[in-house]
Amino acid sequence: MPHVLYVRFHPAPGEDVYQGLLALLGELTPVVEALPPDAALADVRGALRYFGRDAAGLAEIVRVRALARYGVDCTVGVAANPLLARMAVYEAQESGAPASRGGRSGGRSGGGSGGGSGHAAGSVRTVPGDPDAVAAFLARKPPIALPGVGPATARTLSAYGLDSAARIAAAPLSTLQRILGATTARRVHAWARGIDPAPVTPNAPARAMGAEHRFRHDELDPVRRRRALLTLADGLGVRLRTSGQVAAAISVTVRYADRSTTTRSRTLTEPTAHTPALTAAAYALHDALGLQRARVRSVALRVEGLMGAELASHQLTFDPADEKSRRLEAAADRARARFGISAVRPAGFLDVA
Incomplete structure (x- = not known):
């Protein structure tokens, strides 16, 4: 019987709203796994x-309360x-059309392993629990549609004629092991048959x-994309x-014009709130994407692993430019505290849409 909800919020909520949405899910069940910044499992x-409803009915409650x-x-x-x-959810997002409760639609033709495709208007999509319904749902899905299968693995499978979940499921496990290796083959073979032993793990x-x-x-x-990153880094700093x-x-x-997304992250050299350090890291991540003529809809910046400033150490550089930059930053913060957040801004500041 279906009992797992994968909830994808859109538009992506801010941190405070996301926390509230997790609490909303917690009103239905204590078994909630946060998948920031815009998703959760329950x-x-x-x-x-207790509620006298099936899982699809509870999903509708989530939608109504979130709205x-x-x-x-x-x-x-x-x-x-x-x-x-x-x-x-990936299928609903790519089809672009809401589904009726309990509905099921045909195959999808693109990435399902990671950071996102476009989103449709909110909907509830149910995969029935009986094996025949699961096999029908998966049959025409390409390898990349299986969460956990990346582009390289999908290309390798397709090169051997295993270009659908049905063909992967029908292939002997020994054949997949020769192609992918023992561990990966076992996982992919199970996924192609709709088997996922991983539980929903409550977390924060x-x-x-x-x-x-x-x-x-x-x-x-x-x-202009770099100016936007500068603006975001300054605000987060x-x-x-x-x-x-x-x-x-x-x-x-x-996020691109087709609503797909790419995310890159890195650990900072040292924990910091220094805007130039955050900006430099953001620029490096952006430049490493090599976007060239990509049509970009939006850029987002996220800082993680937060801790109290008193717990972090700063490596002294004896660099007068760094020392001057930090003094100027402290003076700008004092001006903002007195005259408002817009009192001091970077020269390349962009108004946030």
Whole structure:
């Protein structure tokens, strides 16, 4: 019986709203796994009898409450395990059309392993629990549609004629082991048959802050993208310093015109709230993408691994330029505290859309 919900919120909520949405899920079940910044898993097996509804009915409750309380819609996949629930959401996002409760639609033709495709209007998609229905749902899915199968593995499988979940499931395990290796072959073979033993693991989201800049038009100019990252880094730096925190890691997410996304992250040399350090890391992550003429819809910056500033150490450099930069930053913070956040801004500041 379907009992796992994979919930994808859209538009992506801010940190405070995301925490509220997790608490909303916690009203239905204590078994909630946070998948920041915009998704979560919930095992509602223990809540079905209490609420007198099936899992799809609970998913509709989640949608209504998220919209009513936070103005955030969501697409919910309902299935017997996290793998199938995720795939139901990916299918809904690519089809672009809401599904009726319990509905099931045909194959999808693109990435399902990671950071995202476009989203449809909120909907609930259910994969029935009986084996024949699961086999029908998976049959025409390409390898890349299986969460956990990356582009390289998908290309390798397709090169051997294993270009659908049905063909992978029908292939002898020994054949897959020669192609992929023993461990990967066992996982992929199970996924192609809709088997996912991984449980929903209750957790707390990593302490983080994030911000996004949405361009008014699809942006081709890398200079404007860097200006947007500068603006985001400056805002996050102020928030960190105001709250007395530093960040240990940073990530950049780029959303394209087709609504697909790419995310890159790195651990900082040392935990910091220093805007130039955050900006330099953001620039490096952006430049490493090699976007060239990519049409970019938005860029987002997220700092993670937050801790109290008093717990972090700073490596002295004896660099007068670094010392001067930090003194200027402290003076700018004092001006902001007295005259408002817009009193001091970077020269390349972009108004956040």
